[in-house]
Amino acid sequence: MSEHYQALLEKLKAITDVEKAVAVLDWDRETYMPEHGIAGRTRQISTLSEIAHRMFTSNELGDLLAAAENEQREAAYDSDEASMLRSVRREYDEQGLFTPEFVRRRSEVTGAAGAAWAACRKKNDFAGFRPHLEASVAIAQEAADIYGYDDEKYDALLDKYERGMKTAAVRRIFDEVKAQTVPLIQAINERKGAIDDRMLAQDFPVEAQRTMCRYAAESVGYDFSRGNLAEVHHPFSTSFGRNDVRITTRFAPEYAVSSLFATLHESGHAMYEQGIAEALDGTPIGKGTSSGIHESQSRLFENQVGRSLGYWQAHFEVLQRHFPEQLKGVSVEQFYRAINKVQPSLIRVEADELTYNMHIILRFELEQALINGDLKVADLPGAWREKMQTLLGVVPETDSKGVLQDIHWSMAAFGYFPTYTLGNLYSAQFMAAARQQDPRIDTELAQGKTTQLLAWLRENVHRHGSKYDAPELCRRATGQTLSAEPFVHYVREKFGALYAL
Ligand code: ZN
Numbered sequence: 001m002s003e004h005y006q007a008l009l010e011k012l013k014a015i016t017d018v019e020k021a022v023a024v025l026d027w028d029r030e031t032y033m034p035e036h037g038i039a040g041r042t043r044q045i046s047t048l049s050e051i052a053h054r055m056f057t058s059n060e061l062g063d064l065l066a067a068a069e070n071e072q073r074e075a076a077y078d079s080d081e082a083s084m085l086r087s088v089r090r091e092y093d094e095q096g097l098f099t100p101e102f103v104r105r106r107s108e109v110t111g112a113a114g115a116a117w118a119a120c121r122k123k124n125d126f127a128g129f130r131p132h133l134e135a136s137v138a139i140a141q142e143a144a145d146i147y148g149y150d151d152e153k154y155d156a157l158l159d160k161y162e163r164g165m166k167t168a169a170v171r172r173i174f175d176e177v178k179a180q181t182v183p184l185i186q187a188i189n190e191r192k193g194a195i196d197d198r199m200l201a202q203d204f205p206v207e208a209q210r211t212m213c214r215y216a217a218e219s220v221g222y223d224f225s226r227g228n229l230a231e232v233h234h235p236f237s238t239s240f241g242r243n244d245v246r247i248t249t250r251f252a253p254e255y256a257v258s259s260l261f262a263t264l265h266e267s268g269h270a271m272y273e274q275g276i277a278e279a280l281d282g283t284p285i286g287k288g289t290s291s292g293i294h295e296s297q298s299r300l301f302e303n304q305v306g307r308s309l310g311y312w313q314a315h316f317e318v319l320q321r322h323f324p325e326q327l328k329g330v331s332v333e334q335f336y337r338a339i340n341k342v343q344p345s346l347i348r349v350e351a352d353e354l355t356y357n358m359h360i361i362l363r364f365e366l367e368q369a370l371i372n373g374d375l376k377v378a379d380l381p382g383a384w385r386e387k388m389q390t391l392l393g394v395v396p397e398t399d400s401k402g403v404l405q406d407i408h409w410s411m412a413a414f415g416y417f418p419t420y421t422l423g424n425l426y427s428a429q430f431m432a433a434a435r436q437q438d439p440r441i442d443t444e445l446a447q448g449k450t451t452q453l454l455a456w457l458r459e460n461v462h463r464h465g466s467k468y469d470a471p472e473l474c475r476r477a478t479g480q481t482l483s484a485e486p487f488v489h490y491v492r493e494k495f496g497a498l499y500a501l
Pocket of ligand 1: 265268295298
């Protein structure tokens, strides 16, 4: 008997339909919508979002959920039914925690903070942003208290993006990454001139970049019959269901590899969504399970594959054909070295594979201090500079290039930053497990191919959608809880060889 479950599923799929319609409107806004469409579009999105919210929080849905739970009591833990009900129950109960008054107040705080952030960043005016950031911290603390936690307040915020992950566990793992990375960066700094990447900063025609991005996405397994590639200011990917998952990229005429690596990154995100089991499509668990696991898939294809020598030994010839002038006389080894140059810098989004995590660890540590009340917003710029000095050996001269550079805190999105580094760590752990379990993967990677690797990811990660929380998915796929070891091993080997350490 699954009558109630089926009825519930139909309702949930209808809600997903509305949410996906919002996603289409959103994608269109970022890609092809004329500038003057913004007011109408904002209204359409808000109307549809409200409809979806009303449908999900209705008593009717609550009753159906209870009836379906009763009916599916015997369903096995890892069945689609039990997994779906667990997930929906959690979300349904959580919706009830936040009163409409709180939701409205939070959106007022973050709305004002977002506008202030954009203006203050331009003017390098931390003092102007400060009261907004204070309000943003306060609303996040309030949300954490409402949500509840066992050990520390930050747990409640982290759980929203990385369900099931504890702050203490992240802290332990990040401390290990930090302890291993800081000396590595210092050693590399002493060999500053070892890598010449000047060939990357030339005039690269956008038309050839476009062709190359499509080639790169296809080369790692992104399925263009179930997606497409559009041009935007800030690259992202979006799913309307497993058969329509779109990617975007940004073209900088003077720096060809940024569009290429952005495309590989978004392809990784998109292949995750394209690989979700058909049975879960259109349901609430037919999506990636956490921000960290999602990021692991993008980082895996951007860095572990896209910045590997094997990949370019197979594909550099094609790149050279598209940019014959720019890459004349450049060897594949020279190119490989250039795309892996390590350079401590001020801006997170421009950081290389090795220094990137230090930007995240800095934010993670500051966020916790803010949320616990150990650090005042007024003291944040100073704390920022101090940590930059310790972790990267560089210090911003302005707050615009320091504490004001990211949008996240203005959105009260505390707890999001660590998922970027969690993604890097998961990607190394998945990669190590995949290579160990299937020796064909190494052979293929050395030839620039990812067929078996993608098959492993489909089987062990993608198809499950969000049936399992990140920590459980990691255990099931790799046999271990998340650890810093595979990532540390990977960067030591890779950068040790690149810089002859
Ligand atoms: Zn990403």
